[in-house]
Each structure stands twice: as C-alpha cells, then as structure tokens.
Amino acid sequence: MIPLLKSEKLNHVCYDIRGPIVQKSKQLEKEGHQIINLNIGNLSSFGFDAPAEIQHDIIKNLPNSAGYSDSKGIFPARKAVMHLTQQQNIKGVDLEDIFLGNGASELIHIAVTGLLNNGDEVLLPAPDYPLWTASVNLAGGNPVHYQCIESLGWQPDINDIRQKITKKTKALVIINPNNPTGAVYQAELLLQIIALAREYHLVIFSDEVYDKIIYDEAVHIPLATLSEDVVTITFNSLSKSYRSCGYRAGWMYISGDKMRAKDYIDGLNTLATMRLCPNVPAQWGIQTALGGYQSIQELVRPGGRLYKQRAIAYDMLNTIPGVSCFKPQGALYMFVRLNPDIYPIEDDKVFIQDLLEFTKVLVVQGSGFNYPDNHYFRIVFLPYEDQLKEAIHRIAKFLKFYQNNIHNA
Ligand SMILES: Cc1ncc(COP(=O)(O)O)c(C=O)c1O
Incomplete structure (x- = not known):
C-alpha cells in the first residue's frame, strides 16, 4: 500500500480547540455520556441567541x-x-x-x-x-x-x-x-x-x-x-x-x-x-x-448573564486548592493555572484526557495555545449557572483525586 500522506505544509499546523481530544469526547458521547463542552466559544449552543x-x-x-x-x-x-x-x-x-x-x-x-x-x-x-x-x-x-x-x-x-x-x-x-x-x-x-x-x-x-x-x-x-x-x-x-x-x-x-x-x-x-x-x-x-442597538451590553454589565457566569467561574475555580486564574476583563474564557507543586503534570494533553474521562467535561490544554508550560487549561464560562457550577464541581473533584493519586503513586 502506498499511503496517501498529508502535505508537509501541515506538519506544524495544529488547532487543538477542535483537535484529537474532541474525537475522544465524541466517542464518549456515542457511548451514552453527556459531555459539557467548555472547549469552544460557541455562544449559540449555550442559549445565547443571535439578535x-x-x-x-x-x-x-x-x-x-x-x-x-x-x-x-x-x-x-x-x-x-x-x-x-x-x-x-x-x-x-x-x-x-x-x-x-x-x-x-x-x-x-x-x-x-x-x-x-x-x-x-x-x-x-x-x-x-x-x-x-x-x-x-x-x-x-x-x-x-x-x-x-x-x-x-x-x-x-x-x-x-x-x-x-x-x-x-x-x-x-x-x-x-x-x-x-x-x-x-x-x-x-x-x-x-x-x-x-x-x-x-x-x-x-x-x-x-x-x-x-x-x-x-x-x-x-x-x-x-x-x-x-x-x-x-x-x-x-x-x-x-x-x-x-x-x-x-x-x-x-x-x-x-x-x-x-x-x-x-x-x-x-x-x-x-x-x-x-x-x-x-x-x-x-x-x-x-x-x-443598531448593542444588545451585548445587557449580557456584560453587572447582573447580565456573561457577567454573572464569569463571577461564578472565577470564584469557584480560585477556591480549589492549587488553582488560580486572572479575572478576565474581556472575552469568554479563563486561562487556569494549576500549581505544579500540587499537580505535577508532565503532558497536559494526557491530563485533559484524564479530566475528560473522569468528569465528562471538555477543556483545552494550555499547550493548545502555544503556551510553553504544562500547567494550564482554558475553559469557557458560557453554560447556564447550574451547568457551569456542576462542571467546576466535577473539575474540583477530579483535581482532588489527581492530587491524592499522584502523591500516593
Ligand atoms: C481571538 C480570536 N480571533 C479570531 C477568531 C475567529 O472568529 P470567527 O468566528 O470570526 O472566524 C476567534 C474565534 O474564537 C478568536 O477567539
């Protein structure tokens, strides 16, 4: 067989927001799991309608x-x-x-x-x-x-x-x-x-x-x-x-x-x-x-949906031991840091795959953003409050498990 190879121009091209981990997530969905997709800023899939x-x-x-x-x-x-x-x-x-x-x-x-x-x-x-x-x-x-x-x-x-x-x-x-x-x-x-x-x-x-x-x-x-x-x-x-x-x-x-x-x-x-x-x-x-009228302003001002969800995600993430993130001044994301002393991560792709399997929450690893440190991941804070809280609870639970197992290994 003569394999049909992709162009070498693609050798260094990657887009992990929709990368291999998404295939894994689709597989889990086929097996009947419901995945909370915090990997992509797709507003309409979280009930943010186009004007x-x-x-x-x-x-x-x-x-x-x-x-x-x-x-x-x-x-x-x-x-x-x-x-x-x-x-x-x-x-x-x-x-x-x-x-x-x-x-x-x-x-x-x-x-x-x-x-x-x-x-x-x-x-x-x-x-x-x-x-x-x-x-x-x-x-x-x-x-x-x-x-x-x-x-x-x-x-x-x-x-x-x-x-x-x-x-x-x-x-x-x-x-x-x-x-x-x-x-x-x-x-x-x-x-x-x-x-x-x-x-x-x-x-x-x-x-x-x-x-x-x-x-x-x-x-x-x-x-x-x-x-x-x-x-x-x-x-x-x-x-x-x-x-x-x-x-x-x-x-x-x-x-x-x-x-x-x-x-x-x-x-x-x-x-x-x-x-x-x-x-x-x-x-x-x-x-x-x-x-026309800029309806986005209703979502980002105090009391607005994005404003509230940002606060929830920020507060919840920062109370997890060894987890910290900057409070975003704009956009829809948090770039979350895991303290390497508490969560020593060698390969952040493996880490988010484990996180996905354990929590059924899909996030993107920091290296997917060309960041040269394995201790970050990005989440979107788009889900309604209840689902957002549930997702972060599960992440906290996984991190506890991860910490215990790493330190006991
Ligand atoms: C920083 C940034 N630039 C560009 C884009 C592409 O947006 P568009 O949907 O307009 O192609 C995105 C999409 O997430 C983005 O986050």
Whole structure:
C-alpha cells in the first residue's frame, strides 16, 4: 500500500480547540455520556441567541443572495464598517480598504498568506489563539511567540517583543481583548507596541473580535485609533459580540500608510478575488449589527448573564486548592493555572484526557495555545449557572483525586 500522506505544509499546523481530544469526547458521547463542552466559544449552543434583527435582515435578503457578491463583500456592509471607523476616529479607511470574509478566520488566512515569504517571522502572543500560529505556519512563515506576563494581568512583555525582532520579522499580532487570557490592553501598552512596529517597519495585525465583550471598568481601545502611519489590519466579526459564529461573517480593514502597503494590498485583492466572495446571506447582517442597538451590553454589565457566569467561574475555580486564574476583563474564557507543586503534570494533553474521562467535561490544554508550560487549561464560562457550577464541581473533584493519586503513586 502506498499511503496517501498529508502535505508537509501541515506538519506544524495544529488547532487543538477542535483537535484529537474532541474525537475522544465524541466517542464518549456515542457511548451514552453527556459531555459539557467548555472547549469552544460557541455562544449559540449555550442559549445565547443571535439578535432577532440580524436574523430578520439575513432572512429578508436571502432572495437577493444567490449570486456572487463583489469579491470584497456587499456595499452596505462595507459602508457600515467604514462608518464605524469614522465614528471611532480611525483615519483614512476607505471602502476599498475593507474586506469581508467568512468569519475573521478566513481573513486572518488571507492577511497572513498575502504577506509572508518562506521563513518570514511573525510575532505572536503566548498564549495565543492558535489559528494565528497555524496560519503563519501554513503560509511558510515562522511563528515567534512573545511572552505575556500572568502576574501583570497577562500583559505582553514589550522587552521580550523587542528582543525577538529580527531582520525577518514582518508582522506583530495582538489579540485584544485576549483569548485565552481575558486581558484588555491599555493605551500606554498599545502605544508602545505601535512605536516598536514603527521603528522596525512591522505590520500590526490587531484581532479585536471580542471588542464589545468587556467587563467592569475595562475599556477597549481599537489599536488603529492610536496611529495614522503604522500599517495596521484590524479584524472583527459577528461571531462573538453578536452571538452569530455560525453565520461566518467577518471584516478586516487596513489603516496607516497605505502607499507603503500598496503592493501588499494588491496581493490581498488577488486573494479576495480567488475566493470569489464571502458567504453572501450573512453579509446582510453586518450593517444592522453595527448600527443598531448593542444588545451585548445587557449580557456584560453587572447582573447580565456573561457577567454573572464569569463571577461564578472565577470564584469557584480560585477556591480549589492549587488553582488560580486572572479575572478576565474581556472575552469568554479563563486561562487556569494549576500549581505544579500540587499537580505535577508532565503532558497536559494526557491530563485533559484524564479530566475528560473522569468528569465528562471538555477543556483545552494550555499547550493548545502555544503556551510553553504544562500547567494550564482554558475553559469557557458560557453554560447556564447550574451547568457551569456542576462542571467546576466535577473539575474540583477530579483535581482532588489527581492530587491524592499522584502523591500516593
Ligand atoms: C481571538 C480570536 N480571533 C479570531 C477568531 C475567529 O472568529 P470567527 O468566528 O470570526 O472566524 C476567534 C474565534 O474564537 C478568536 O477567539
């Protein structure tokens, strides 16, 4: 037999949020177990519905959606994104600088593929959202991870970023608000990042898909509001703030010195035309979403569902011996630390598989976010209170068992 091998380009590509552990989880489901899926930020599967107005506009326009649209997306949706940049005081974003895509995910691939030659380096946060690292690998680039410092609320370490810049560095990624840590960055830090990008002629990729999911006093500052010169691509989508991941509707816009980026933008246009156009029905939801009432605010303010669930998860996790996590200022996740003295973990993939078998709760190991330490996992705090409490009770029970068995082994 001559085995049919996958492309070597996939050798370093991984996406463990939906990786091999999910197969194990499906197997358990087939055997009749009910799994609590805390592995993915899929809001609708936890009763967070897409706003009715968005659904309505997509349905209403379905008859107009059978043909290909402009390869960058329909006019009203791109115009709505343009108006948003104007309201936010982001300078010089024209219609032609706006691309719609099948979620931010597709646009991340396009933006990265359009920029990198083999061996080019991209600076990415550790922990990261793994699609970024995977996309850089797939495009023939080398991901270089900069540290985010847990004791400083997971803020990026500017000195580490600076030290890791080489002649091959082309771009710097920031994820703000951050998945998986929940950090939200302040202006001072963003300005430092912009200054570095300016000094070393880097493109900034600013992933802001959680921009409206922020808690307490945190304020999200779109990075592009702070610079008129550094070439920046900002990514966003309907997936999270508008609870519409399945519609696959996202956008990116280019700001900064577009003269300098002319050739790169030509490349982006080519890539956009090659996919013909993004999913058309979902694009009709974008104008409504951006302009209308922002119902996400009801969920994130005190008393709102996300606000309450965040508090429950945070309080419960932090009372388990040897478990700690930063209280997220944004997004839907907690990046949970296990004290290595209490829970010595050699392989975090094995650890979460054991956790799944014992608890029937599915989480993602820290190494799935390219974090070089085996003592972390990420959970989403999306389930209703009762289920969330049940899941964390089971995790606590498993950790007790784990601790006793490790120490008795
Ligand atoms: C940080 C981050 N960026 C991008 C995406 C992709 O989102 P989309 O559904 O718009 O493709 C996600 C999805 O979870 C994410 O967490």
